[in-house]
Amino acid sequence: MIDELRALAVFAKAVETGSFRAAARTLALSPSVVSHHVSQLENKLGTALLYRSTRKLSMTQDGQALYSHAQAMLQAAESGLNALAGRAAEPSGSLSLTLPAFFARSPLTDQLAAFSRMYPKVELALDFSDEKRDLIRDGIDLAIRIGELPDSALKSRRLFDMPRLTVAAPSLLAEREAPRVPMELANWPWLGIRMRPNRKTLSLDPDEAQTFAFQPRLTVNSIDAACRLAIAGCGLATPPAFLVQEDIAAGRLATVLPEWQVEALGVYAVWPANAARESLTLRLVEHLAGENGRAGRPSQNR
Template sequence: MIDRLRQMAIFAKTIDHGSFRGAARELRLSPSVVSHHVSQLEEILGVALIYRSTRKLTLTSEGHRLLAATHKMLEAVEGELVDLSVSASAPSGELRVTIPSVLSQSNFTEQIAAFSRTYPRIKLFLDFSDTRRALIDDGFDIAIRMGPKAKNTATSRKLFSVERKLVASAEYLSLRPGPDDPKDLIGWDWLALTPAQNVPLEFGKSGGVQATIKPEAHIFANDAQALYRLARAGAGLAIVPDFLASEDVEAGSMSYVLPDWKLRAIDVFATWPANAPKHGLIHLALDALSQR
């Protein structure tokens, strides 16, 4: 079959150039080899394709039919080759990514938008959710997670870190004495993110001073944005990513509590299937979304 396709292509080039010699020049073959391939094709098909004379080549009716079919074949192949070439320089395909909903309020969305502008042929399906979706079972290519001390492994990579702040509304704080130490906050109204409700809070201060407390919360929520809105409404203290509160703090409606004390930053990291191609769309996206 491969030999037959080659003979058909040589036949078409012969007619397009009007001579065996013209086709031979383009194909970098000798005229006798070109003539041999056309003759072989005629013999296999059992029909004459070309009437030869010393001055020109003339197609038979069978030759006209085969030339039309061959041109369609060559056009289809050449079109696919062009598309493949474009795809190689402009990657295309689909990526399904699950992302914690709180990151929809961060500049992570700007990074995603920049990636999409750079690679417009890649379709992105983004699942912003605080429900922890399963990477494989739910059919995702990349899962963005948040947690402490992320490590780079064969199937995970730290993308960036997010500063966490202890915040409360200015109105809530106006009714209480200003705290100097994390232990002063025991007994205050605490709001907790459900997945982290039993995790002790570790504070650090310049000079190596540290303090650990485990306050009792009275409101639990599984959504960091909802937790922040509750704090903004005066329900109590909440630990949230800095980007959620920065504008309200600047406006004066919210305040950082114990601004001299710091909480450990939380890492944002990605995980992906172990069999993901090293030079595929997943790693292309990871490189673009990593903040270096």
């Protein structure tokens, strides 16, 4: 049983960090040891838990079910350790957080508000900006980052996957013949995001995907701005689903090739490696991870 519990903890860390390498760095293990633990767990259960590629991991349906139980196990263990460590005193102090500006309109902001109400003696400084901040240089405690994370000395935890939609203004769609497959969109006008590559991957099912590069007509450093320009008919965009649901319902935007799913982006909490386990930073990370775990994956498509 001890071996299975250890393997469960390693499996959960691999999911949180998004790769065996990142999990190994967090757990002070080698990637091969992390892979061994996950493989042993899969062999014992007789089912695949993770789909592996050279760049990322994704959970199978069985993996998603097991991950929720692994989270509950780790949270229960953490709560017990915290109680015995005498951390019952009400937290206080200051905590700085930077996150992309468009999250101001997402459920994530509601979760931060809940944290603030839960700990009224904690002073939160929230920096909503689409420009990537340097945590060490700028003295920031925690960042919310999107997409693949570069190897660094920072620690990270995957919070949720953010669904996106391919959208365009009805006026733009009326100018062109309706596309049949994603590759036909390569020569359409696109809106580029400075922080994201000019490349899209759309999937029909797990076994069929198309990836293509495009040359943007306009490039901006704000996803909110890209949404407004898309409404104005300036090009295609793939914003987070929660940002454009009202515009789609109102007819200002329409989905393009709705049966083809644009690749979702992982959303991570990132913090300096020297943050103490009992720090406000880790308390906020646990709060966000717990909120998104209870809401289900993906939690931002609401």
